[in-house]
Amino acid sequence: MNVAAGISVRTLKAADAGLYRAIMLRGYSEHPDAFTSTFEERATKPIDWWSRRLQDPTTATLGAFDSGDTLIGTVRLEQFQRARERHKINLAAMYVMRDFAGQGIGRKLMDEALIASRKLSGIEMMNLTVTSDNLAALRLYGKVGFQEFGREQRAVKGDTHYLDKLYMWRPISAEYVAPI
Numbered sequence: 133m134n135v136a137a138g139i140s141v142r143t144l145k146a147a148d149a150g151l152y153r154a155i156m157l158r159g160y161s162e163h164p165d166a167f168t169s170t171f172e173e174r175a176t177k178p179i180d181w182w183s184r185r186l187q188d189p190t191t192a193t194l195g196a197f198d199s200g201d202t203l204i205g206t207v208r209l210e211q212f213q214r215a216r217e218r219h220k221i222n223l224a225a226m227y228v229m230r231d232f233a234g235q236g237i238g239r240k241l242m243d244e245a246l247i248a249s250r251k252l253s254g255i256e257m258m259n260l261t262v263t264s265d266n267l268a269a270l271r272l273y274g275k276v277g278f279q280e281f282g283r284e285q286r287a288v289k290g291d292t293h294y295l296d297k298l299y300m301w302r303p304i305s306a307e308y309v310a311p312i
């Protein structure tokens with residue numbers, strides 16, 4: 133079932149810090165291999181840390197809300213800061229709560245992230261990294277035109293195993309058609 137039609141997406145503000153903290157802690161604990169940060173690392177951060185994160189002017193954090201105004205998914209955009217890298221934006225911390233996965237919400241967040249990036253002056257490309265065995269995320273990113281350009285082996289060291297990370301990119305232009 134695709135419920136994304138009833139979902140609204142908006143930029144999270146400092147006042148959303150409690151909601152954002154709660155959803156991300158849930159994400160780290162539900163999917164420890166999908167994120168580089170861990171539940172333990174982030175659970176110790178004070179609420180101010182989360183509100184500063186949402187207020188950082190070089191970033192935008194989008195939230196997907198269901199019809200009852202519950203935050204059920206999120207994604208973050210981080211602009212590169214050095215003068216010669218300002219044509220790029222990084223997409224990070226994509227998460228849809230497990231109960232709502234597979235219903236088009238990740239796709240909606242991605243579409244909104246691309247729309248938001250097009251409104252920023254000078255942004256030409258979006259980059260992201262993804263754990264190499266994260267098939268759901270890889271399918272989503274492939275579907276919206278991201279292409280792999282590299283692999284960092286043993287990028288993340290867990291308690292029992294290493295994880296590789298894939299680097300992906302796409303132009304942010306709405307006219308861009310990914311090669312098949």
Ligand SMILES: CC(C)(COP(=O)(O)OP(=O)(O)OC[C@H]1O[C@@H](n2cnc3c(N)ncnc32)[C@H](O)[C@@H]1OP(=O)(O)O)[C@@H](O)C(=O)NCCC(=O)NCCS
Pocket residue numbers: 159163166167225226227228229232233234235236237238239240261262263266267268269271272273275
């Ligand atoms: C990856 C994730 C964001 C996808 O969000 P979602 O709302 O479930 O995705 P959607 O329903 O919008 O699906 C979009 C596409 O992704 C792919 N996809 C989503 N879930 C999938 C799954 N379990 N298996 C395979 N492909 C999947 C499909 O191609 C789908 O398109 P289709 O249904 O037309 O084939 C979500 O599953 C999630 O939060 N996972 C845990 C955290 C995570 O991995 N974050 C990414 C870190 S890089």
